[in-house]
Amino acid sequence: MDYIIYEFGIIYKNLEKPDEALSYYLRSVDIRKETDERGLASTYQNIGNVYKHKKKEDSAMYYYSRALALHKKFGNVSSEAMVTSSMGDLKFEFKKFKEAKEYYLLCLQIDKEVLDSNTLATTYINIGNAYSALRDFKTGEEYINKGLGILNNLGDKEGVMSAYEMLAFLFQEANEPKLALTYRIAYQEMKDSIMSIKEKEQIAELQTKYEVEKKDLELAKNKAEIEAKEKQNFIKNIIIVSVVILLLLLAFIATIIYRKKQVEQKAALNEELARQKDIRSKAVIEAEEKERIRIAKDLHDGVGQLLSAAKLNLSSLESKLKIRNPEEEVALQNAIALVDDSVKEVRTVSHNMMPHTLLKLGLASAVKEFITKIQGMPNLKVNLEIVGMDNRLEQEKETVLYRVIQEIVANIIKHAKATELTLQLIRDEKELSIIIEDNGVGFDTSKINLFEGIGLKNIISRIEFINGSVHFDSTPGRGTNVIVEIPIG
Structure with missing residues (x-):
């Protein structure tokens, strides 16, 4: 009789009729x-659950406490852990996060004793959520990741999906949008994967039913044909059908093989074309850089030295010549000044073609030096932000990126009519992002392939050479935003 009354309570609880369930309990x-x-x-435990459902904290805690005492008395460790976890859930629902954390930590000690992996994972995640609610995001992340590790080992995809969602919420609250987005994407992908598995199972079930029904129909048809036709005609028909099916099957297999070979050949051709394109691009860029270095050295060591010698000779002649009038003095000083300006100009050109700062100190320092040189330009305010560039990239990437930045900034100065230019270099563990933005005249990006100049095409080919991507976002009259993304690591 007692068992029947208790079961009625469970039935009403499952029907979400808490008052009737409470009466039977x-x-x-x-x-x-x-x-x-x-x-x-x-x-007692179920009565506590009903009061928890009815949002009556004190009543729920009273019955949970009585249930916990009896579970401890009889050494029912598993049920003790369950009740303790429910008490933590109750406190969490009433936003008493500190008390909830203490119950979850107590539950963790019990879980480790009974070694129930699923319950242990849930407890870790509950503790992490409590710490997160208390704004201790680092500790919360550690506990949630512990639970996530167990769920991964168990292959519990729904549990993993839930843990990803908790981490996304945690990082959102911690004001770390990139990590929040990462885990939100992981959660959505896991959710899609679970839905895909369920859909496949449903399709497989429908397919099985279909095949069974189809088989039954075929059997019935064959039976009717056997009864309606003579044995000889039946055998003849079977032979004809078999031959047709075999021919169709052979034709089908031949078609599949032919198409497969076509696909493989096309893929191989595309791969070879891409490889040849990379080789050509690399050769062109390497040759271009070598030529820049050669010209820079020639300018510095050849023309620069000759001009310096000419300046020394003119300065020497100044003391030996007899100046007869002020006009001759001015002409001589102008000649010396022109030679001096030429020396400086040659050095500047040489340095721009292959800056020593780029070779010695890396991309960040070279960009700072480059920006410093153009900050003095009238009617143009230049903003520079560099984040995470403590370590250098490969020299080849640094050279390509420096050239691209030079080209983009030069285009802005020449064509954009901008009064403000912002350059950002932001590096994280996986990629380097370069963002260049101006408030100039802009252009129509849909016509980018129609431009006659090679500047933009050169930028795109250089970035593709180092496996990066470049995106131009611009509208006439509203400035331009260029985003370059390079994978690293």
């Missing part, structure tokens, strides 16, 4: 107090 308590203390613990 309380009747069960009156009986079990005298006959079954072990069962009484379960009844």
Whole structure:
């Protein structure tokens, strides 16, 4: 009789009729107090669950406490952990996060004793959520990741999906949008994967039903044909059908093989074309850089030295010549000044073609030096932001990126009519992003392939050479935003 009353309580609870369920549970308590203390613990626990559902904290805690005492008395460790976790959930629902954390930590000690991996993972995640609610995001992340590791080992995809969602919420609250987005994407991908598996199972079930029904129909048809036709005609028909099916099957297989070979040949051709394109691009860029270095050295060591010698000779002649009038003095000083300006110009050109700062100190320092040189230009405000560029990239990448930045900034100065230019270099673990933005005249990006100049095409080919991507976002009259993304690591 007691068991039936208790089961009625469970049924009403599952039907979400808490008042009726509570009535039967309380009747069960009156009986079990005298006959079954072990069962009484379960009844108290279910009464606590009903009060928890009804949002009555004190009543729920009272019955949970009585259930916990009985579970401890009889050494029912698994149920003890379950009740302790429910008490933590109750406190969490009432936003008493500190108390919830303490119950979850107590539950963790019990979980480790019974070694229930699923419950242990859930407890870790509950603790992490409590720490997150208390704004201790680092500790919260550690506990959630512990639970995530167990769920991954168990292959519990739905649990993993839930843990990803918790991490996304944690990093959102911690104001780390990139990590929040990463885990939100992981959550969505896992959710899609679970949905895909369920859909495949449903399709497989429908397919099985279809095949069974189809087979039954074929059997019935064959039986009718056997009964309706003579044995000889039946055998003849079977032979004809078999030959046709075989021919169709052979034709189908031949078609598949032919198409497969076509696909493989096309893929191989595309791969070879891409490889040849990379080789040509690399050769062109390497040759261009070598030529820049050669010209820079020639200018510095050849023309620069000759001009310096000419300046020295003119300066020497100045003391030897007899100046007859002020006009001759001015002409001589102008000649010396022109030679001096030429020396400086040659050095500047040489340095721009192959800056020593890029070779010695890397991309960040070279960009700072480059920006410093153009910051003095009238009617143009230049902003520079560099983040995470403590370590250098490969020299080849640094050279390509420096050239691209030079080209883009030069185009802005020449064509954009901008009054403000912003350059950002932002590096994280996986990629380097370069963002160049101006408030100039802009252009129509849909006509980028129609431009006669080679500047933009050169930028795109250089970035593709180092496996990066470049995106131009611009509208006439609203400035231009160039985003370059390079994979690293």
